[in-house]
Every structure is written in structure tokens, then in C-alpha cells.
Amino acid sequence: MRPGLILGFGLLALGAVLVLLPFVWMVSVSLKPHAEIFTPHVSLLPQNPTLENYRRALTETAIPRYLLNGVLVTGGILILQLVLSVPCAYALAHRRFPGRGLLFGAVVAALLVPFHVTALPIFLGMARLQMLDSYTALILPFAATAFGLFLLRQAFAQIPAELIDAGRVDGMSELAIAWRVAFPLALPTVIAFAIFSVTAHWNDLFWPMIAVTDPDLATPPRGILYFRDAESGDEPGPLMAGATLVTAPLVLAFLLAQRRFTQGLASTGLKR
Amino acid sequence: MIRAALTDLLLVGPAALAVVLFIFLPVGVVFGLAFTDYQVGAAQAEWVGGANFAQLFGSRLGRNALLNTLTYAAIVIPGSVGLGLLVALGLHGMATRLPRLSALLRAVYFLPVAATLVAMAVSWQMLLHPSLGLANTWLQALNLPGQQWLSDRGLVLYTLAGIGIWQSTGYNMVLFLAGLAAIPSTLYDAAAVDGADRGWTRFWSVTWPMLGPTTLFVMIVTAASAFRVFETVATMTAGGPAFASDTIVYALYREGFVYFKAGYAAAITVVFFLALLALTALQMLLVERRVHYR
Numbered sequence: 001m002r003p004g005l006i007l008g009f010g011l012l013a014l015g016a017v018l019v020l021l022p023f024v025w026m027v028s029v030s031l032k033p034h035a036e037i038f039t040p041h042v043s044l045l046p047q048n049p050t051l052e053n054y055r056r057a058l059t060e061t062a063i064p065r066y067l068l069n070g071v072l073v074t075g076g077i078l079i080l081q082l083v084l085s086v087p088c089a090y091a092l093a094h095r096r097f098p099g100r101g102l103l104f105g106a107v108v109a110a111l112l113v114p115f116h117v118t119a120l121p122i123f124l125g126m127a128r129l130q131m132l133d134s135y136t137a138l139i140l141p142f143a144a145t146a147f148g149l150f151l152l153r154q155a156f157a158q159i160p161a162e163l164i165d166a167g168r169v170d171g172m173s174e175l176a177i178a179w180r181v182a183f184p185l186a187l188p189t190v191i192a193f194a195i196f197s198v199t200a201h202w203n204d205l206f207w208p209m210i211a212v213t214d215p216d217l218a219t220p221p222r223g224i225l226y227f228r229d230a231e232s233g234d235e236p237g238p239l240m241a242g243a244t245l246v247t248a249p250l251v252l253a254f255l256l257a258q259r260r261f262t263q264g265l266a267s268t269g270l271k272r
Numbered sequence: 273m274i275r276a277a278l279t280d281l282l283l284v285g286p287a288a289l290a291v292v293l294f295i296f297l298p299v300g301v302v303f304g305l306a307f308t309d310y311q312v313g314a315a316q317a318e319w320v321g322g323a324n325f326a327q328l329f330g331s332r333l334g335r336n337a338l339l340n341t342l343t344y345a346a347i348v349i350p351g352s353v354g355l356g357l358l359v360a361l362g363l364h365g366m367a368t369r370l371p372r373l374s375a376l377l378r379a380v381y382f383l384p385v386a387a388t389l390v391a392m393a394v395s396w397q398m399l400l401h402p403s404l405g406l407a408n409t410w411l412q413a414l415n416l417p418g419q420q421w422l423s424d425r426g427l428v429l430y431t432l433a434g435i436g437i438w439q440s441t442g443y444n445m446v447l448f449l450a451g452l453a454a455i456p457s458t459l460y461d462a463a464a465v466d467g468a469d470r471g472w473t474r475f476w477s478v479t480w481p482m483l484g485p486t487t488l489f490v491m492i493v494t495a496a497s498a499f500r501v502f503e504t505v506a507t508m509t510a511g512g513p514a515f516a517s518d519t520i521v522y523a524l525y526r527e528g529f530v531y532f533k534a535g536y537a538a539a540i541t542v543v544f545f546l547a548l549l550a551l552t553a554l555q556m557l558l559v560e561r562r563v564h565y566r
Contacts, residue, residue, distance in 0.1 A: 012362045022399060037404060044406060084290055110291055114500065116524065120302060120528050120541060121297070121298035127312065144294040174283060175282065178283065206521075221503070228394060250386050262382065
């Protein structure tokens with residue numbers, strides 16, 4: 001190999017080490033005993049690794065609660081989004097009705113609106129209806145997903161009309177065709193959207209900081225901050241164990257299904 | 273006929289209602305609120321015209337948040353687009369020789385995109401801790417002075433921008449890799465016949481012009497996400513010290529949801545939204561012209 005190539009590979013590897021540094025540091029501190037963290041001789045890797053921080057994070061803190069909230073909220077959002085979007089996207093792709101063009105135009109326009117823009121009025125409305133500080137507040141505002149509608153409608157439009165008509169000839173209802181014919185055929189798109197939605201809402205901090213003040217309702221990122229503010233620098237070990245536990249599910253899922261993840265998060269670059 | 277209309281309503285109605293209720297209605301309300309002095313919880317509000325916008329663009333604090341966001345974007349855009357391109361070029365070239373290693377590095381670079389940014393920000397905070405962190409320990413080992421990465425007013429924004437680059441490079445890399453894969457090899461063959469068969473000449477005559485549309489798209493996507501910076505600010509600095517890392521979305525959060533100044537927060541939202549729309553318009557305009565830098 002030419003020296004230029006070796007230099008290039010070396011720089012790429014060095015960059016990768018830098019990218020990994022905060023991950024390695026997070027896991028490393030989470031495995032360090034207390035005395036090894038509070039020392040003037042800081043080292044990258046733990047000398048006497050221990051799982052004590054994980055035991056404490058899981059038994060003495062609310063981290064398990066935050067993780068459970070994360071599962072409930074991201075799961076609730078995804079189910080609600082699909083229940084609303086699949087029939088609508090199916091109708092947009094395979095039915096003719098007055099206002100179809102207008103609705104599709106509205107969906108494309110709504111793609112341009114980030115959640116930050118709608119947060120304030122939604123907060124005011126929910127405050128007036130006394131809906132804040134609840135799982136409903138964390139889930140309901142994301143029922144409307146222009147991105148999901150758009151993605152699903154594009155996928156459903158690829159399904160040949162003959163398949164849809166066959167369902168009608170068999171006497172299936174339109175709702176049944178949407179769920180039992182169109183939905184399974186568009187499964188790759190559904191999975192890409194599910195990855196996008198779950199990642200976005202598991203990692204979201206903005207809306208949970210606004211919608212709930214009750215720590216028992218905190219999603220994982222919000223919970224990590226409650227935990228950090230409560231321990232105020234005395235317990236970095238359990239804090240890092242908590243951060244690792246919060247990050248682990250998505251990172252593991254990404255490592256196991258890299259191609260699907262990259263598709264779900266990147267080829268859908270539209271919405272970021 | 274009526275049956276068909278009812279079916280359509282059943283299929284489309286709930287989602288359409290949600291889109292109106294949670295997207296279009298709030299956008300309308302935000303534009304209205306921006307011209308009032310409404311406070312969260314108040315019984316009524318006064319029409320104040322453009323006073324909120326005057327405050328945003330006229331006050332030291334408002335201008336500071338806008339300027340910080342622009343500075344942050346001005347660092348993150350070239351940093352993460354440039355690095356994303358370099359990494360993509362490297363990995364693309366490596367893919368034929370060392371496919372396994374190339375795939376592994378690709379996964380590593382993409383990892384920050386999938387990871388929970390708040391948790392990673394907590395880890396960064398610990399890395400950059402003045403006394404317990406690794407960053408200063410390593411600097412001291414090199415006989416360099418340690419830095420107050422997050423509490424030095426002159427440094428904090430650059431620290432956050434560095435973390436922004438760390439987070440978004442992998443995303444841009446994936447977009448560039450897709451762009452590189454789409455360049456037909458016949459173009460390289462043709463360039464080779466003309467003598468541009470390796471290294472820089474090959475890059476400047478084929479790769480770079482062909483990546484034009486991708487580069488533009490990546491820059492606009494990066495700009496849009498840089499304007500939205502919130503998680504790292506909220507986690508690591510809360511806009512401080514002394515508002516040195518205050519940004520537009522963090523200011524929107526603070527004014528609207530901590531101080532409950534809904535009217536002023538709505539004005540910030542409107543400015544933020546219009547800036548994003550301008551970016552999208554720019555993108556459409558340029559894509560229309562099919563940008564190939566020639």
C-alpha cells in the first residue's frame with residue numbers, strides 16, 4: 001500500500017476512536033468503584049471494575065421507572081401513530097374522495113413544521129384542559145405524524161391496484177384491506193418509520209421537559225437529568241450506569257439491525 | 273354513495289383531525305400569540321403589535337441568543353459536512369480493499385446518531401469535568417493548561433459546537449456514502465482516458481462535481497438541525513454561564529415554559545420557523561436548478 005493510503009486509514013481509525021471516546025468513558029466510569037472516580041490520577045479504563053454502580057442504579061434510584069416510562073411512551077406513540085396513519089395513508093393511495101388532493105397537500109406542508117413550533121399552543125391547550133403531567137400529555141401530541149402519513153402513502157401507492165381489488169372482490173372491508181393487505185406488503189417502510197419514531201421519542205428531551213413536572217412520569221432522558229440534579233456530582237458512578245442503561249437499548253438495536261436503522265434514520269433525511 | 277363517503281370519513285377522518293388539531297391549529301395560534309403580551313395562565317392578553325419582535329431583535333439577550341445560534345451553526349455546518357465528506361470518501365475507497373473494516377468504522381461513526389444525546393451529553397460533561405475529567409488530565413499530561421470547557425464564557429459555545437460536530441458527522445457520512453455509490457463508474461473510466469485517473473485530479477474532475485446535489489442537501493439538513501440545538505444546551509449549560517451558550521430554541525423554552533411569557537416565546541418561535549422555511553425554500557430553489565458545480 002502507498003504511504004498516503006496508510007495515513008488515510010490511520011486518520012479514519014483515529015477519528016473512530018474520538019467518536020467512541022464518550023461511549024467508552026460512560027461505560028468505564030459506570031464500572032469504576034467510587035474511589036477510582038474521585039482521584040487526581042484519572043484513567044480511561046477502570047482498574048478494578050465492579051457492577052456495584054449498576055446494582056445501585058437499578059435498586060436505589062428511579063432509573064427502572066424511567067426506562068418503563070420510555071417503553072410506555074414510545075410504544076404508545078408508535079401504536080397511536082400507526083392506528084391513525086395506516087387507514088388514512090391507504091385511502092390517500094387507493095381511494096378517490098373529495099379533498100384528497102387538499103389533504104395530501106396539507107400532509108406535505110405539515111412536513112415543514114417541526115415540533116418546536118407547535119409546542120407552545122399545545123402546552124397552553126393542554127394546560128387549559130388540565131391534561132398536563134400525564135402519559136396522555138406525553139403521547140397524544142404526536143398522534144399527528146405528517147412524516148408517517150407521507151412515508152406510508154408512498155409505500156402503499158406502490159402496491160398494484162389488482163391486489164387491492166382482489167380484496168374487495170373477496171368482500172373485505174376497506175379497513176380490513178388497509179390492515180391485512182396493504183400494511184403487510186409495506187412492512188419494510190413500516191419498520192423504517194417505527195425505528196425513526198421510537199428513536200426520536202426515546203431520545204426526546206424538549207417535550208418531556210415541558211409537558212411533565214412529576215418525576216414519576218419522566219422519560220429516560222428527562223429522568224437522567226432528574227437523577228443528575230439530585231445526586232449533584234457526588235455519585236457519578238451510578239449516574240453513568242444509568243446513562244449507559246438508557247443508551248443501551250437503541251445502540252444494541254442499531255448494532256443488530258444496522259441497515260434497517262440507517263434506512264430509518266438517514267434515508268428519511270427529510271424530517272430532520 | 274353515502275356509504276362510500278362514510279368509509280372515507282372513517283379511514284381519513286381521525287388522522288386528518290389530528291393533523292389539524294396538533295399541527296395547523298397550533299401554527300395559526302403561534303402566529304397570533306406572537307403579537308400579544310399573553311402570559312401563561314392570564315385571563316386575557318393585549319395586542320402589542322411587533323413589540324415582541326422588537327424585543328427579540330433589539331434587546332441584548334435576544335440578539336445574543338440569535339447570534340449564538342448563528343455562530344454555532346457557522347461552526348457545525350462546515351465542520352460536520354467537511355468531516356462527513358472526508359470520512360465517506362475514506363470509507364468508500366476502503367470498501368473494496370477492506371470491506372469488513374470499512375463496515376465496522378461506518379457503524380462506529382454512525383453510533384452517535386442512534387445514541388441518546390442527553391445521556392451522551394452527561395458523559396461529555398464528565399469527560400470535560402475540570403478536575404475529574406479525562407480531557408484536562410490528558411492536557412496536563414502534555415503540559416498544557418486545563419480548560420474550563422463548559423464554564424468559560426469564551427469557550428463554552430465552541431465546546432458545544434464540537435459536540436454538535438461529533439454527533440452529526442456520522443449522519444452526513446451516510447448521506448455522502450449514498451451519493452458516492454450513485455456515481456456511475458463509467459465516469460471514472462472516461463476521466464481515466466482523459467488522464468484524470470487518480471487522487472486529486474480524479475476527485476476534482478468527477479467526484480466533487482457529481483456530489484454537488486448531495487453536498488447541498490447535506491448542508492441544508494445540517495443547518496436545519498444546528499438551528500434546533502437544544503438537548504446539549506439544556507443538559508450541559510442551561511444556556512450559561514451568563515447566557516454565553518443561550519440559543520434560539522433554548523431561549524424559546526426558557527421564556528415560554530420557565531418564565532411563562534407566551535407572547536414573547538411565540539415571537540421567538542415564529543422567527544425560528546421562518547428561518548427554517550427560508551432554508552427549505554433555498555433548498556427547493558437550488559435543487560430546481562440541479563446544482564452541479566461546474
